[in-house]
Amino acid sequence: MATAPAAEGAAPKGGGSKKKLIIIIAAVLVLVLAGGGAALLLLKKKPAEDGEDAADTTEAPVKAKAHAKSDHPPTFVPLDPFTVNLADKDVDRFAQIGITLQVDDPHFADQIKTYMPAIRNNVLVVLSRKTAAELLSVEGKEKLAKDIMRESVRPMGIELDNADEEPAADAPKKKKTKKAAVESPVTQVLFSNFIVQ
Known part of the structure; x- marks a missing residue:
């Protein structure tokens, strides 16, 4: 009888680890998709901002330059x-x-x-x-x-x-x-x- 309860206890752990693995994989997949979506939005916004800066250069070049050098x-x-x-x-x-x-x-x-x-x-x-x-x-x-x-x-x-x-x-x-x-x-x-x- 000692082996029967051990066998029963082992079965839920194996099923639980599969569930944990599926949850971890799903979470990683969600994070990767969210990061890719954010990167895509940022890449789409950057050319649009560059176009706006080019249009603003004719009206207010000082302001456009001040915003363009925000990398440092x-x-x-x-x-x-x-x-x-x-x-x-x-x-x-x-x-x-x-x-x-x-x-x-x-x-x-x-x-x-x-x-x-x-x-x-x-x-x-x-x-x-x-x-x-x-x-x-x-x-x-x-x-x-x-x-x-x-x-x-x-x-x-x-x-x-x-x-x-x-x-x-x-x-x-x-x-x-x-x-x-x-x-x-x-x-x-x-x-x-x-x-x-």
């Missing part, structure tokens, strides 16, 4: 803090501003460091032309960031268009379309410190 983390180039007298005429006011430039290319970050004295000079000139009222508004800070972005690449021979200038005739419009092809290697200007007194 951005590089941040902090500038020494700026302390500058503002252009207020009624009262003496000054600003203390910390600025960090965000770039996608680490090689360009090294180039920025090479041109740092000229970049600091350009940023100081931009800051000294601002009034306290301009710097305290959100729109003023956004305009300041655009001005700093434009002036930070100028020493390297990169001329960005001034979006705030209003075109007076058809000739500046043609000139503006030529400048639209220039992409800024500085993707963002970040303020780490902003005090106006």
